[in-house]
Amino acid sequence: MRIGEIATRLGLNPKTIRFYEARGLLPEPERLPSGYRDYDINDETRLTFIKTAQRLGFSLNEIGEILAFKERDEPPCNYVLSVLDARLSEIDRRIGELVRLRGELVALQERADQLSTDGASYCGIVEHASRIRIKTTD
Incomplete structure (x- = not known):
């Protein structure tokens, strides 16, 4: 075809x-x-x-490695499992970062009307977040 x-x-x-x-x-x-x-x-x-x-x-490099195993008539499953383990660890780390970021954004949103925007260069809400890391409940 x-x-x-x-x-x-x-x-x-x-x-x-x-x-x-x-x-x-x-x-x-x-x-x-x-x-x-x-x-x-x-x-x-x-x-x-x-x-x-x-x-x-x-990744394309990882896919290439899997295909190379196949071309050598070697089972790629151990390699695939090691890549999956690394990928899952990375996803877990990123999920933790996103949960923390979400908490910070929710706290900032809740306090936004109390924050002074006087004298802000761009946006007082964002500038406040850059000066003080808002405590969140995880």
């Missing part, structure tokens, strides 16, 4: 598919006599894997 067909089937832009080829994530397909790329079911399966891995937060 041609690049437009596979792109439409998978909800990808043809430029994205060419980019994956340039990055080595997708082998260059056979060419038709007309010069058009000719993709097959293996390419579709690989592109679906790449899309799914990206949705799960894997």
